[in-house]
Amino acid sequence: MALGELPDWLPAWCLAHLGDRPADVLFRQRSMSTVFGLRLAGGDDVVVKARGDDGRAVSCVTAQARLAENGFPCARPLTPVVGVGSLAVHAEEFRPGGEVLRGDAPDVAVRCAEVFARLMTALSGLAVTPPLPNPRWVRWDHADPGLWPSIESLDEKDQDLVPAYAMEVADRARRRMLAADLPCVLGHADFEAHNLRWHGQEVWTVHDWDSLAWQPEAALVGAASAVFAKTGPATLPPIESTEAFLAAYQDMRARLFTAEEQQVAWAAGLWPAAHDVRWEALHGYTAVSGRALWTQAAERLRRANA
Secondary structure (H helix, E strand, O other): OOHHHOOOHHHHHHHHHHOOOEEEEEEEEEOOOEEEEEEEOOOOEEEEEEEEOOOOHHHHHHHHHHHHHOOOOOOOEOOOOEEEOOEEEEEEEOOOOOEOOOOOOHHHHHHHHHHHHHHHHHHHOOOOOOOOOOOHHHOOOOOOOOOOOOOHHHHOOOHHHOOHHHHHHHHHHHHHHHHOOOOEEEEEOOOOHHHEEEEOOEEEEEOOHHHEEEEEHHHHHHHHHHHOOOOOOOOOOOHHHHHHHHHHHHHHHOOOOOHHHHHHHHHHHHHHHHHHHHHHHHHOOOOHHHHHHHHHHHHHHHHHOO
16 A cells, blocks of 8 residues: 555644654555554554444553553554544554464464463453443344344345354354353453464464453353454364363363353354354355354254253
8 A cells, every 4th residue: 555545634643643644554454443554754663543433442442551551462552542533543553473373273272262361361450441332243242123233234135145054043142142140341352363473382462452342251252262263264163172262261260160151151152153154145255154153053052051
């Protein structure tokens, strides 16, 4: 991306909030947020993130800043969240390097679970306003009519394209989670492999703090146990890997989940997979996750008592 292709507001925003103008564009990525890697005229490299202002950003950036201050491996925010029209914008340090940990075997699950346990421990002492609504791919706790959270861009598509089995799995998993009476905590809801970078055996950076959620701990852990291996098209890890993730997490936190928490964790792992099957079906993608969900759903639902 050329410097002249930056949004009109961005150079002036950098000058006002970072004290310098962009001199070069290192990268640009777009997903839920638009992320710009910039080299400022003075030589500093920074990352500027802009996303639609849905009221979540202030809480997410506040939590990220406190984690960074406390030594957790994540990028340190350089500015608070600033409103730019309909956007919520902030800057953070550029933290390059590290490798993606690939694979879905139990030993990979254990390494990821240990990081997730550190993350949840670090978040447990933070007092921030819950970042609601939760990200759509874990928003099983919505109050909208119907099974799925109301998202116009999805709801306007032909719902008959969504496989019936995915609808059934999502419904049964959601009913199990809603039936539980567990307190909510702050946690990372997009703990996918591509959001972590490693230096050998040590995690170097955890990314995507826009995706914090306010849900029961068991639900957050269960979702992470089902997506830790994801690097592209959605899938599910082997059941024994989810089992290893859940066990390692509890070992690291030095507390065992209750029987209900165990069931909620297994149910929570099904919701993102069913959501992904729906997303892929509505967009005409090949439902890679559908094959794993089809194969594993019965056993995961059994463990969820759903």
